[in-house]
Amino acid sequence: MIDIKAVIMAGGKGTRLRPLTCGIPKPMVPIFDKPAMEYTIKLLKKNGIESIGVTVAYLPQVIMDYFNDGADYGVKLRYFIEDAPLGTGGSVRNTGDFLENTFIVMSGDALTDLNLHEALEFHKNKKSKATLVLKREAVPIEYGVIITDGDGSIVRFLEKPSWGEVFSDTVNTGIYILEPEVLEYYKPGVNFDFSKDLFPKLLRDKVPIYGYITEDYWCDIGDLSSYRQVHFDILDKKAKVDLDAVESPQGIWLSSGINISSSVRLASPAYIGRDVAIEDNALVDSYSVISQNCRIGSKSRVKRSVVWKSVDIGENCGISGGVICSGSSIKNNVKIFENSVTGENSIILENCIIKPDVRIWPGKKIYENTIVNHNIIWGTKATKNIFGSRGVSGILNQEISPEFCSSLGSAFAAAIGKNATLVVGSDNSTQSYIAKSSFAAGVLSLGGQTILLDNSIAPMSRFGVNYHRANGGVHIHTSKAKPYKTYIEFFDENGINIGRSKERGVENLLNQDDYDRCKAEDVKTIMRMENFQEIFIRQGVNLIQNIDEIRRRNYKIILASQSESASTIAYKYLQNLGCSVSLVWGDADNIKEPGIYKHMARLILRKKADLGVIIHENGENLMLIDKTGRVIKDEEYLLLAELIAIKGYNAENLVFPHAFPRAAEKIAEFNGARIFRTSSSTAEIMRKMVELQSPSVQFVLNHNSIWTLGYLLEYMNRENIGVAELMDEIPEYYYLKKEISCDWKDKGRIIREIAFGSNLEDIELIEGVKINDSRGWALLLPDGEKPLFNIYTEGYTEEMARELSADLSEKIAELLKNQRG
Known part of the structure; x- marks a missing residue:
């Protein structure tokens, strides 16, 4: 026994x-007939650690009744x-005087x-105050990524990074070797x-903190996929x-x-537990785990x-490919398919x-002859990660089904x-109407209030979220550019898109599929705002100070949009500003990009218009x-918007992503x-826009x-200038964008x-790799x-920009080729 303790x-x-x-x-989920936590206790015992604290919160008596005082182990x-x-740290701090010397924290x-001995030796040799056990993962975005230097000293933490932040493949396993004084924080x-x-905090205070990279096996049993995989890995002797x-x-x-x-067929690898009975002509195929006291009837087949x-x-x-929990009864002629789970003591009748x-x-x-294609609780099935770069998207009745939208509404309301x-x-x-109605139903089922806006953008x-002082909102639109693809964007109480942490919260609730539904008498009435377009237009008009002067100018505008809602609202708004508007690209027209640009240009010249406007369908x-x-x-418009915000509306602070041209700084x-x-x-x-300037003119110019x-039009009228003259004030820049395909598994490795694999001196690792x-x-x-x-x-000349793009593309192609080789 070594003189350290452990906390599970x-x-x-x-x-x-x-x-x-x-x-x-x-921790009590079984792996080969034993709770997951039992393997942790046995590992500690094997490494000579016998004094173990256990922090419990959810159903603690289940754990305490099973393991008792640990004497059996x-x-x-x-x-x-x-x-x-109390959080992971707070729960360990809650152990009081139990921890006096170096100790290990495990999940x-x-x-x-x-091999705990090797990890402890590393900790001791480095004179570390906190050593994190790290593991290499090819796709690390679901974990906390840790960046270390050459001697193992930790230099940066990235908690569940985006793909643009995957600068390391070493992830935090949640296994720590700590000195007790670090808890005094x-x-x-x-x-x-x-x-x-x-x-x-330790990193900021320059406390010695190291990462020990292990080649030993580790699997976080965080979801159903990893739960099944850990069984397969044990069968494969990994x-x-x-x-x-x-x-x-x-x-x-x-x-x-x-x-x-004797007629049963068994395919390796597989595990058959104690007192299992398997009847004539049954098949237990590879990667199957049959726990104790089970019976498999004749001619039945179990695989993975x-x-x-x-x-x-x-x-x-x-x-x-399923999981069937204890005490369940599966009657004759039942078929259970991939990634499904049957909860404890369930009964599935014939056929x-x-x-x-x-x-x-x-x-x-x-009951008999039932085809079950959705979760048997309240809602429907959901994948682990459903959010893309801007909300949730998919094809109606495929990824975006009414059942899914209802459950999504419940999950968002619960979040x-x-x-x-x-x-x-x-x-x-x-x-969009089907998705909106289903989403609203999900909100109402939790006792929430929905305010519906029809024909909205x-x-x-x-604006509706702020106007009604709501707790949040969504906007749903269906693309004509990408036929039948429906998009759902999610807003917080300020009407801005929710961040990744809130998205993860919604995803987790959606995967739980278990909500506190309200009583029937507590379901609220839907509020429908029939004329909200007029309120939105009036508010936009009220923002303009010299409205009469603009009306006298009678600007001629050529307006186009594939969205009927967008074109209708824009048309009414411009009319309120006294403009003469020609709508040339509405729902009935079949003009596609890039033909629309030439068509609009010809109309502008023929009608001697002041401006052409193409509004995106959102x-x-x-x-x-x-x-x-x-x-x-694209970038030209955003630079124009920057110029107007600064010169026309005294904007002092503006926001751009790291990938945007440096011409923004010049302006x-x-x-x-x-x-x-x-x-x-x-x-x-x-x-960031709202934080730096409220109300943010740049926010409006970029997102409304x-x-x-x-x-x-107010700025053009005030300065007596046209858009063509405004564009002459934009500095010249040379900026290129390009895409290179790769496998998902290669993304983290390539970045x-x-x-870190090149001798490049000037590199920024803020988002992606900037050279x-x-x-x-x-x-x-x-x-x-x-x-x-x-x-x-972005280059100082067009030739330099192309050279930079070509050099980086060739480097990526070389790395991809080397991997294939």
Whole structure:
């Protein structure tokens, strides 16, 4: 026995593992007939650590009754119960005087065969005060990423990074070796987290803190996929774990008391637990785990599935890639498909089909001949990560089904808080109407209030959140450019896009699929705002100070939009400003890009118009065409908006992402303003704009195409200038964008090799890898939704920009080729 203690954190609810954890805490989820936490206790005992503290919170008695004082395992267990959530660090701090010397912190719901002696030796040799055990992961975005230098000293923490921040493949396993004095940063009873709170403080105070990279096995059993995978890894002997069974020469682990018919076929690797009975002509295929006291009827087939104890499977059943929890009864001729879960003590009667990804909560009864294609609780199934760069998107009745939208509405309402008031706006398409109605139903089912906006655009829905002082909102629109694809954007109480942490909260609630529904009498009435367009237009008009002068100018505008809602609102707004408007590209026209630019330019010249405007179908973004026919969009438009915000409305602080041209700094410096850079996240850009200037003119110019037209015309009238003359004030710049395809598994590796595998002196690792040299800069940014890299380059000349892009592209191609080789 060595003179250190250990703390096992065992307070997790395991919400992402439901329904496995509906009746047990996460550390008690069985792996080969034993709770996950039992493997942690045995590992500590094997390494000579016998004094173990256990922090418990959720269903603590289940853990305490099973392990008692630890005598059966040759250890001494002492339990510490959290009455209120204290976080990972706070729960360990709650152990009081238990920890006097160096100690180890481990999770009760992860499985590892870590050599603790080697990790402790590393800690001791480095004279570390806090050593984090790290593991290399090819796709690390679901973990906390840790960056270390050459001797293992930690230099940076990234908590669940985006793809643009994957500068290391070493992730935090949640296994720590600590000196007791580091806990003195916080008082007992204070809620704090190791990775988010304590460790960054140690780093700032230059306390010795190191990362020990292990090659040993480690798996965080955080979701259903990893739960099944840990069984497969043990069967493949990737993890050094002792099973209470004897391995046959054929690679089958067989326990005692089994009764298997001679006609049964067993395919390796597989595990058959104690007292299992398998009847004639059944098949237990590879990667199947059959726990104790189960029965498998004749002609049934089990493949890549985990079956808990005391499960009865009838005749001619097919179980493929599922998890069946203890005490369940599966009657004859039932088919259960991939990634489905049957909760404890459930009964599935004859001839039922359980479709892929379905979760059945404990104690449910599925009647004969039923095809189950959604979760049996309240809502429907959901994937782990549903949010893209701007909300949720998909095809109606495929990814975006009414059931999914209803559950999404419930999840968002639950994330916002009890009795939330949410604005739900949409365009006038049938697809959007179905999604909006279903989403609203989900909100109402939790007792929330919904305010529906018809024929809306995103800026109008944002305005609706502020106007009604709502707790949040969504905007739903269906794209005509990408037929039938529906988009759902989520707003906070300020009407700006929610951040990634709130998105993760919604995803977790959606995966739990378990909400506190309200009573029937508490369901609120839907509020419909019939004339909200007029309120939105009137508010935009009221922002303009010299309205009469603009009306006298009678600007001639050529207006286009594929969105009927956007074109209608813009048309009315411009008429209120006294403009003569020609609408040439509405719902009925079939003009597509780039033909629309030429068509608009010809109309502008023929009608001697002052301006052409093309509004994106979400109503946020726009493109301008000046009276010479020049198209102003993307970066050019944003630089024009910057110029108007500074010169016309005294904006002092402006916000641009790191990937934007440095021409923004030139404009700001020349006009006495300042630029702040952020990540490319829409939510982060919006948040920073509102933080720096409220109300933010730049926010309107970037995200509200309708009110932008008022600001633009007001500035043009005041300065007696046209858009063509305004564009002459934009400094010349040379900026290129390019995409390179790659496999998902290569994204993290490539960005790390570019960042750390080259002898490049001037590199920024804020978002992606930005390389500065004498020609300009190049930025490599992995796409968050697609298997590709985005390359941005800006050079001092056009030739230099192309050289930078070509050099970085060739480097990526070389790294991809080397991997394939």
